Amino acid sequence: MGLRNGSLVCDNCRKTLFEFSNFQQALKVLDLDGSDLSRGYTYNTPTWKEIDDGENAGCNWCDFLWGDILEYRKSRLDKHLRTEDTPPEDETWKITVRFRRRKESPHNMTLHTYIGDDFFPNGYAVHTNHGMWTHWSFSRCADE
Ligand SMILES: [Zn+2]
Numbered sequence: 001m002g003l004r005n006g007s008l009v010c011d012n013c014r015k016t017l018f019e020f021s022n023f024q025q026a027l028k029v030l031d032l033d034g035s036d037l038s039r040g041y042t043y044n045t046p047t048w049k050e051i052d053d054g055e056n057a058g059c060n061w062c063d064f065l066w067g068d069i070l071e072y073r074k075s076r077l078d079k080h081l082r083t084e085d086t087p088p089e090d091e092t093w094k095i096t097v098r099f100r101r102r103k104e105s106p107h108n109m110t111l112h113t114y115i116g117d118d119f120f121p122n123g124y125a126v127h128t129n130h131g132m133w134t135h136w137s138f139s140r141c142a143d144e
Contacts, residue, residue, distance in 0.1 A: 003057055003058055003059060008059070008060045009054075009059045009060055009061045009062075010053075010054035010057055010059035010061075010062055012046040012050055012054060012059075012062075013054065013059055013061040013062060016043050017041060017043065017061060017097055018061070022041050022043070023041070025040065025041040026040055026041040026097040026098055026099055027099050028040075029098040029099060029100060030099055030100060030101050030109070031101065037096070037114065037119060039098060040096045040097055040098035040112075040114075041096065041097045041098070042094065042095070042096040042097075043094075043095065044092050044093070044094055044095075045065060045069075045092050045093045045094075045095055046092065047089060047090050047091065047092055048069070048086075048087040048088065048089055048090070048091045048092075049089040049090070050062075051065050051066055051069070052066065064113065064124075065095070065113075068113055068115060068120075068122045069087065069093060069115060070084075070087075071120075071122065072093075072115040072116060072118075072120040072122075073085075073087065075120060076116075076118060076120070077118040077120075078118075093115050093116055094115075094116060094117075095113055095114060095115050095116075096113070096114040096119075097111070097112070097113055097114075098111075098112045098114070099111055099112075099126070100112060108125065108126070109125075109126040110123050110124060110125055110126060111123070111124045111125075111126050112124075
């Protein structure tokens with residue numbers, strides 16, 4: 001399974017996070033107090049197998065999920081739930097995606113994904129091209 005011509009994400013991701021109104025919901029958190037975790041876009045991921053397939057096909061978002069989910073499983077709040085095993089193929093996760101920006105540096109956005117009920121957060125700095133959001137790149141950031 002490959003991606004459609006020029007697409008950066010697979011069909012599963014295009015229909016969820018990258019669907020326009022859903023993405024707007026993730027962006028809505030930008031200038032709000034980030035402590036309200038009910039804000040953002042929440043959805044159920046595709047199955048682990050679909051995420052794995054998407055990652056292999058070159059989907060950028062599946063690539064993030066893939067790494068974040070493994071990290072989440074290793075770092076569960078409840079130590080007894082921690083595992084380094086590969087997830088079952090049919091497992092799915094509830095995730096919330098939120099973009100934030102700091103007042104001190106309005107051109108720098110960060111992307112936060114919260115996974116599961118412990119709200120395991122992973123943050124990424126979003127680098128924009130001269131404030132244009134047409135070209136994005138991400139790097140994992142340590143804060144939060
Ligand atoms: Zn995908």
